[in-house]
Amino acid sequence: KNEVEQSPQNLTAQEGEFITINCSYSVGISALHWLQQHPGGGIVSLFMLSSGKKKHGRLIATINIQEKHSSLHITASHPRDSAVYICAVSSYSGAGSYQLTFGKGTKLSVIP
Amino acid sequence: DADVTQTPRNRITKTGKRIMLECSQTKGHDRMYWYRQDPGLGLRLIYYSFDVKDINKGEISDGYSVSRQAQAKFSLSLESAIPNQTALYFCATSDQGVDTQYFGPGTRLTVL
Numbered sequence: 001k002n003e004v005e006q007s008p009q010n011l012t013a014q015e016g017e018f019i020t021i022n023c024s025y026s027v028g029i030s031a032l033h034w035l036q037q038h039p040g041g042g043i044v045s046l047f048m049l050s051s052g053k054k055k056h057g058r059l060i061a062t063i064n065i066q067e068k069h070s071s072l073h074i075t076a077s078h079p080r081d082s083a084v085y086i087c088a089v090s091s092y093s094g095a096g097s098y099q100l101t102f103g104k105g106t107k108l109s110v111i112p
Numbered sequence: 113d114a115d116v117t118q119t120p121r122n123r124i125t126k127t128g129k130r131i132m133l134e135c136s137q138t139k140g141h142d143r144m145y146w147y148r149q150d151p152g153l154g155l156r157l158i159y160y161s162f163d164v165k166d167i168n169k170g171e172i173s174d175g176y177s178v179s180r181q182a183q184a185k186f187s188l189s190l191e192s193a194i195p196n197q198t199a200l201y202f203c204a205t206s207d208q209g210v211d212t213q214y215f216g217p218g219t220r221l222t223v224l
Contacts, residue, residue: 004154030211031211033211033212035215040217041200041217041218041220042215042217042218043202043215043218044215045212045213045214048211048212086154086155088155090211092211095162097143097160097162097206097208098206098210098211099157100155100157100211100213101154102154102155102156103154104152104153104154105154
């Protein structure tokens with residue numbers, strides 16, 4: 001079973017700061033996902049990565065397959081970025097399906 | 113309209129009661145999943161279904177059962193609810209051969 005570790009567990013930042021959230025996993029994967037969970041509970045997918053780097057607006061996600069490590073960066077953070085960020089890794093489980101293993105999440109609070 | 117819906121959104125019940133949580137999707141996906149989320153823990157898989165005739169236990173299936181009534185509907189039942197089943201429950205869907213999952217809004221269940 002893949003072990004997924006996120007750090008930090010909690011993060012408080014001032015508006016405008018550059019933020020980094022880290023994720024490490026223990027065994028090989030087919031892809032890594034970054035998810036955002038809003039205070040109301042809903043979960044949305046931000047990125048799916050199997051190599052390299054992806055950027056969407058102020059969010060950047062990178063992955064190093066050799067080191068089994070991924071980072072999520074937020075540039076020019078804003079209070080609306082306050083949420084729980086979840087790292088999940090997917091592994092092929094056969095019959096065209098994938099299993100997701102989730103980290104415990106990083107709670108980000110951005111203060112004005 | 114949301115692609116993945118869950119009913120009810122909130123439920124308070126008593127120990128020993130039978131509870132059903134329902135999930136519907138309009139994405140046309142074959143795969144459907146039920147997860148629970150507890151504070152300080154990652155999302156954990158309860159049951160998953162590859163199609164109407166296929167049901168599989170996940171990591172924490174004890175105390176739960178499911179029914180896949182149609183491709184679009186996947187229900188989770190607690191036959192005799194107990195307080196440690198108090199949690200946030202999420203339904204998710206995915207398409208065959210694709211590892212991105214789409215989450216419903218969640219059901220907050222409290223068992224007194």
